[in-house]
Amino acid sequence: MAGASPSPDAPASPVPAPLLERPADLKLFLRTLPALPGVYRMKDASGTVLYVGKARDLGKRVRSYFRRNLPSPRTAQMISRVVEIDTTTVGSEAEALLLENNLIKTLKPRFNILFRDDKTYPFLKLSAHPFPQISYYRGGTDRRSQFFGPYPSAFAVREGIQLLQKIFHLRTCEDSYFANRSRPCLLHQIRRCSAPCVGLIDEEHYRRDVNAAITFLKGGHKEILEEMEAEMQQAAGELRFEEAAVLRDRISALSRVQHQQSMEVNADTDADIIAIEQADGHVCLNLAMVRGGRHLGDKAHFPTQVGEVDQDTLASVLDAFLTQHYAGATIPGVIICAQKPQDPEMLDMLRAQAGHPVAWVQDPRASRRRWLMQAHTNAKIALTRHLAIDGSQLRRTQDLLDVLGLSLDPASLRVECFDISHTMGEATQASCVVYENNRMTPGQYRRFNIQGIEPGDDYAAMRQVLLRRYGKWAEKPDGPQPEEEARKRSDAARMPDIVLVDGGKGQISSAREVFESLGLDIGLLVGVAKGEGRKVGLETLVFADGREPLVLGGESPALMLVAQIRDEAHRFAITGMRARRAKARRVSRLEEVDGVGPRRRQRLLSRFGGLRGIMAASVEDLASVEGISLPLAESIYQQLHHSGDMR
Template sequence: MVERSLEEFDAKSFIRELTEQPGVYRMLDADAQVIYVGKAKNLKNRVSSYFAKNDHTPKTRVMVKQIAAIEVTVTNTEVEALLLENHYIKQLKPRYNVIFRDDKTYPYIHLSSHKFPKLGYHRGARKQGGDYFGPFPSGSAARQSLSMLQKLFKVRQCEDSVFQNRSRPCLQFQIKRCKAPCVGFVSEEEYAKDVQLTRLFYQGKSEEVLQSLQTQMDAASEALEFESAAIFRDQLASLRALTQKQVISGVMIDADAFSIKLNAGVLCAVVVTVRDGQVLGSETFFPKLKLDVSLEELFESFVLQFYLSGREAPKEVILSSEQVRANVLESAIEKVAERRIRVADNVRGDRLEWLKLAEKNADIALQNKLNSNASQMEKVTQVKEQLGLDELPLHMECFDISHTMGEGTVASCVVFKRGAPDKSSYRRFNINDVTPGDDYAAIEQAVYRRYARMVKSDENLPDLILIDGGKGQLKSALQALEQLSIQQPAIVSVAKGTERKLGMEQLFFPGQSIAKILPENSEALHLIQHIRDEAHRFAIAGHRGRRKKQRNTSWLESIPGVGPKKRQQLLKHFGGLKNIEQSTLNDLKKVKGIDTHLAEKIYNYLHE
């Protein structure tokens, strides 16, 4: 695999437009595999730190060199980012998230069902009675929550064995973190009030808890119990600081929330997946935009295709009300899923928060896409200016050759349009009838075959042709174009230079003996490097595939009229290819199923 440089990813442009909101980022390598997942309170600051600092550990430096793309999912809070990060790591198992590979479950807070319930930390199977609250993103987060609740509501956290054998209050009572129910210092009714407030808080009903504390504070103040009122006041302040709306843990339903955005000819669709009330992540798509189709039709078509592709439809599908006909789409999805589905187009509460999350991610993804396109066009403009071209090279193609000591020679042709790869237009050519190892002849054949087809089908030729190699490869490509008698496009060969260092590439132009060297920080050079490396990668992949296929076949398969059964009979009769090669015509005639005519054909093939 070709090692990719940071310039290909264009980290600077990506970070410049990155949001400062909390979220999760996923780093991908050249094969589009997620290699690292992280969370951030500020996505822009966190992601930029990977490229701005030079004091990273060796592992981090190795990882950064492999980054070919970064995807982000924006969340409403850092807590959501923590939970979502854990989900992605469990699901994708990125190789650089070593610390998370234990695959542990989330910790919970357990409120037991005793007469004086215990509030405690729990991880593992939830088999005991009582209430479980969570999950929490980490053990430290759960324990921090326990500590804060201990100060607020003073529900005991000691083990049952300790609770049942106390004869006097422990230290927790002395520091005002427990009301000592173990020795009867608090009634069952009063303790139950604290337990209920704890339960309401963990159920997300913090407003009810705040109202209850406010009422108690007002009552204590009116009764001139200022010390008690101060305690309630401090509880209110602490609780307000802790209270945070979490969209990650909402109502216990399964739902998909869709948002679709269209701007400047680019269509972006985002799906936020919710299972058991938890946001498990988001997916971003950029469907190819069809002409003369309304946004409503695009939305309905995308949602249907999403489920027709094999995705299991949840119980609810949440969509923006102004962009769809909910009743029509509901009927269509029900036919696909073969069960009842609810399409909600006018939502509130948690469902509205999920929809807003989808819309927020769609807005950001679309803007990043548009900015990326603009950034690529800036590079295309730089190529025009620094190479002295007459027109913008909106359509560029690059050729490269790959072989092993002349074996399995393959030529690649990669296509870039508007500075971005158009992978559906990539082509490979198996090079035959040339001297093994003759790269010049291989380039000439590949260029001729590529543009002979394009001329025959009346396709537009590229604005710029790049050839991986030096003056020899450039001359061969020019000879192929001359044979086709076509108006010659701009053509340049890209050589690695005398020291073969990245950034020292030499560019050779037709009719010029002196190479042009672009500045190492040139945006034009970065784009040319990207195209050249992509052509190299595509050629190597094709060569390896061809070589493997050749080594897994024999010359017997090349003889017309010798099918699998006859090959089997030949091998069985002679015991191997070497004995077949040494056989006489009479020996071949003795093989079952081989007549005189076929025996002569095999014999002649062996002795040509």
């Protein structure tokens, strides 16, 4: 490591010269770097991380930045600001890839190209159950259930579930619902489920349908069709015409699906197709996914912090995507892309992480060439749409800056908006949404549970949320801070340029009190007072610093942007409030029952699927739950049915 981070308590010292102006120190440092895999972090004079990178050989990679002729002006600009380089060695190339991705997402370095964090891609899940359930799943996988994917979007997963319902009649209901059915549900009546919950199909025949669905998901369309056709002929020959008709309908549905979705006949290929397009200084990377020969859809990504777009930039975009997308994700056996990664070690790292061979196809043939051409076409369409939306947002942002008299770059404007939501004072929750880089940034949204106030007191709720959100800035010490302190403040990387409050004079007065007590600029505060009948376009902007209220009119681009941000804050607050209220109502009634602790409460909920199922259960049903005796079951029944209506 070259140097140490300055302590906030240390006396002020001159800003150290960049490493390039200290050749003796630089040569000594470069000689000490190990020839091991790891991650390096380049920092400026204030200790801010400028760039995070990985390497199979740390010494070789870091030394390559200090050649006389750097290939990229962007790299040269970064190196001219570097004062300090930290390194971390790891056990393998795959670990380096994962660590680099985590640091990029945590630190968001200025010179790294960033892709929006989509958490994880969704899967289609078949549960570990005698009658497996098909469901949408997002998160870490385990060995008990079977997972298929990943899919590029939630829509693609749900479309896949609908197909399996139509063709194989697999159940989608939760296990608790499945265990307590007494008659078939609507899905059975519309021929989307074979109703194993009430014994209309036995385990052997249901398992056969599950195995056929698994074969289908793995690309074995031809085998399934042949098997179904043989079964249909046999059923017809044995005069089981109703069963033959069901198989005929399944064959027809499967044939349509194969025609519409199969990208390669009778293939079991798993592949990712990556297409990169650029226009007007913007870049779109489109990822298409093929699993089992079936096209699962594609997803367009628009990286940030790209800078000037040229061929080197496009190669850097590809490397950044591979690092951030495949860290901890499933890596297919084939990646198709018209260009190769810029980093010569990237493919080795992907193979090490995947644990199997990964083929990079740069010049595909036959059907694979059609896949790549289609991916490029979709990338161009997505980029055109993005530019149109981005241009509209840019105009709205610039108009808002003009209206408020702010001289800022529209791309640098940061707006935070607050809203309060509750039902008759119950489950009060505040939301904070963020608008930055000309778009809403959901990754920075926050919810605050409001406590210790009089129910329904919106002004007190607003004071509490603003104190909690901005109190840290009033306490912020001067001077550079260690990385640990910077990470603690990562939820609010900097003070916003505008703080929107959903409300009029009362809410703005509450907000002003908080800002004055914290010593913050009250000129940032803007209230959005609803117009007559709460009609959009009649809002009035109210200011905390004494400026006259503004009525912009329904055609104002600035008001359209304000309304967009305000409505998003309201949506985010009300969904959180409803979830909190539902959770409180669902649990609170059981918590009031004497003799039922957390363990028994969990067993009851697992057995009956929720409070409504418990309410519908008889004393004998309650007593069948482990840990609940007959007298306790009678007591539970009496308390639930004679202590008021179910909330």
